Amino acid sequence: MGYQTPRGTQDLLQDDTRKWLAVESLIRSVCSVYGYDEVRTPIFESTPVFKRENDSSDMVNKEMYTFSINGEDSLTLRPEGTAGIIRSFVEHKMYGRLEMPAKIYYMGEMFRYERPQKGRYRQFNQFGIENIGAKSPIVDAETIALGYSILKALGLSQVKVLINTLGDDESRNNYRTALKEHFKDCIGELCSDCQRRYEQNPLRILDCKVDHEHPSLVSAPSLQDYLNDESREYFNEVLAALDALEIPYEIDDRLVRGLDYYTHTVFEVVSTHPESGSQATVFAGGRYDNLVQYFGGPEMSGVGFAMGMERLMILCEAEGIKFDEDEGIDCYIMSLGNVKNVPLQVATSLRAAGYVTEMDVLKRGLKAQFKSVDRKKAKIAVIVGESELANHQVNIKNIATQEQITVNIDEVVDVVDKWLMSESLEG
Numbered sequence: 031m032g033y034q035t036p037r038g039t040q041d042l043l044q045d046d047t048r049k050w051l052a053v054e055s056l057i058r059s060v061c062s063v064y065g066y067d068e069v070r071t072p073i074f075e076s077t078p079v080f081k082r083e084n085d086s087s088d089m090v091n092k093e094m095y096t097f098s099i100n101g102e103d104s105l106t107l108r109p110e111g112t113a114g115i116i117r118s119f120v121e122h123k124m125y126g127r128l129e130m131p132a133k134i135y136y137m138g139e140m141f142r143y144e145r146p147q148k149g150r151y152r153q154f155n156q157f158g159i160e161n162i163g164a165k166s167p168i169v170d171a172e173t174i175a176l177g178y179s180i181l182k183a184l185g186l187s188q189v190k191v192l193i194n195t196l197g198d199d200e201s202r203n204n205y206r207t208a209l210k211e212h213f214k215d216c217i218g219e220l221c222s223d224c225q226r227r228y229e230q231n232p233l234r235i236l237d238c239k240v241d242h243e244h245p246s247l248v249s250a251p252s253l254q255d256y257l258n259d260e261s262r263e264y265f266n267e268v269l270a271a272l273d274a275l276e277i278p279y280e281i282d283d284r285l286v287r288g289l290d291y292y293t294h295t296v297f298e299v300v301s302t303h304p305e306s307g308s309q310a311t312v313f314a315g316g317r318y319d320n321l322v323q324y325f326g327g328p329e330m331s332g333v334g335f336a337m338g339m340e341r342l343m344i345l346c347e348a349e350g351i352k353f354d355e356d357e358g359i360d361c362y363i364m365s366l367g368n369v370k371n372v373p374l375q376v377a378t379s380l381r382a383a384g385y386v387t388e389m390d391v392l393k394r395g396l397k398a399q400f401k402s403v404d405r406k407k408a409k410i411a412v413i414v415g416e417s418e419l420a421n422h423q424v425n426i427k428n429i430a431t432q433e434q435i436t437v438n439i440d441e442v443v444d445v446v447d448k449w450l451m452s453e454s455l456e457g
C-alpha cells in the first residue's frame with residue numbers, strides 16, 4: 031500500500047503550479063498598483079492569537095489544529111491570516127514607523143479541521159489584504175474593488191458582491207439584546223451550537239447551517255433596524271463609493287460572517303456559476319474596529335479580505351479561463367559519442383544568457399534525442415558530436431528554418447542570440 035495525501039489536502043502538480051504561478055503573479059501586480067506590500071508571518075502562532083476571549087466562531091471552537099510539544103505553550107496552525115498580520119503590525123510597531131494606513135498583503139497556507147468537500151479543504155491557501163489605520167468608507171469600497179478587479183482581470187464574470195453592515199459596538203449591542211429577547215423562548219429547539227452561540231454571541235445564530243430554516247431564524251429581527259445614525263451613514267457611504275466604481279452589489283441583511291472580529295462593513299463575493307456548488311464564496315472580509323487594540327496596539331481600525339486560492343482556481347476552470355500554454359524551450363543540447371562535460375558547459379552558458387535549455391542526460395540514440403527536441407518544442411538544437419569537438423566545434427540547427435551550421439563552441443550563444451532575436455522581431 032502506497033501513501034496518499036492526508037484527507038482534506040492535495041498535491042499541486044506541474045500543470046497546476048504553472049496556473050497558480052500565473053494567477054499569483056497577476057495578484058501581486060494588482061497589489062502593487064494599489065500600493066500593497068507583502069508580509070510573511072509564521073504558519074503557527076501562539077494559540078491566544080487566534081483564540082480570543084469568548085470567541086464564538088466555529089473556526090476557533092472546532093476547527094483549529096492546536097498542539098503543544100514538550101509542555102511548551104500551546105501553538106496553533108493558522109486558520110486565517112488576519113490575526114497574525116495584526117499581531118505582527120503591533121509587535122513591530124508599524125503604526126509608529128509607517129505612513130498610515132498600512133497596506134499589507136499575504137499569501138499562504140491556512141489550516142482548518144473541516145469536513146472536506148470540493149472547494150473546502152483542511153489545508154488551503156489564502157491571498158489576503160489588510161488595510162490598517164484608516165477608518166473610511168472609501169477604504170472599505172477600495173478594498174472590495176481590489177479583490178473584484180482581480181476576478182475581472184482573470185476574466186471571471188459570474189460573480190456577485192453581497193454586503194451588509196454590523197454597525198458599531200453600540201448598534202451591535204442593541205441588536206444582540208433584541209436577538210436574545212427574540213430567541214429566549216425557542217432556544218431549546220435550536221442545535222447545541224446555537225445554544226452556545228446564544229450565550230456567547232447570538233448574532234452567530236443567524237449564520238447557522240443547521241437551523242437556517244427554523245421559523246425563529248426566518249422571523250428574527252434585522253440588524254438594519256438597530257443601526258444608529260452614525261453606522262447607517264457609514265454604510266451608505268460605502269455603498270455610494272461602490273456605486274461610483276460601478277461595482278454591482280446586493281445588500282444581504284443576514285450576512286454576519288463566520289468570524290467574531292467584524293464591525294461595520296462585511297462582505298462576501300460569491301460565484302453564481304452552477305459548478306461552484308455550496309462552497310461559492312471566493313473572497314470575503316470586512317472591517318474590524320477592535321482587533322489592533324486587542325493585540326495591545328493603539329485604537330485603530332482595519333479592513334481586509336481573504337480569497338480562497340483553491341476556490342479561485344475552481345472558478346477559473348469552471349468559467350473556462352485559459353492560461354498561457356506551454357511555449358516550449360529555447361535550446362536542446364544533443365550528444366553524440368564521448369563528449370564528456372561539453373553539453374553541460376554549453377547548456378550552462380546558454381542558461382546564463384537566459385535561454386531555457388535542456389540536454390540529453392540519458393545517453394540515448396540520435397533519433398530519441400530528436401524526439402525530445404520535438405516534444406519539448408525546442409527552437410534550436412545544438413548537436414555536440416565527438417568528431418566536431420576535435421576542432422572545438424558543434425553543429426547548431428534552427429528548427430523553424432531547418433538551417434544547420436557548424437560553429438565554434440564559443441559562438442553558440444551569439445548564434446542563438448541572432449536566431450531567436452530575428453524570430454522575435456518577425457513574430
Ligand code: HAM
Nearest residue numbers: 110112149150151154311312314315316334335336338
Ligand atoms: P473567511 O471567510 O474565513 O475569512 O475565509 C476567507 C476565504 O477563504 C473564504 O471565502 C474561502 O474562499 C476561503 N476558505 C475558507 N475556508 C476554506 C477551506 N476550508 N477550504 C478552502 N477555502 C477556504 C477570513 O479568513 C478572514 N481572515 C478574512 C478577512 C481578512 N477579514 C478581514 N481581513
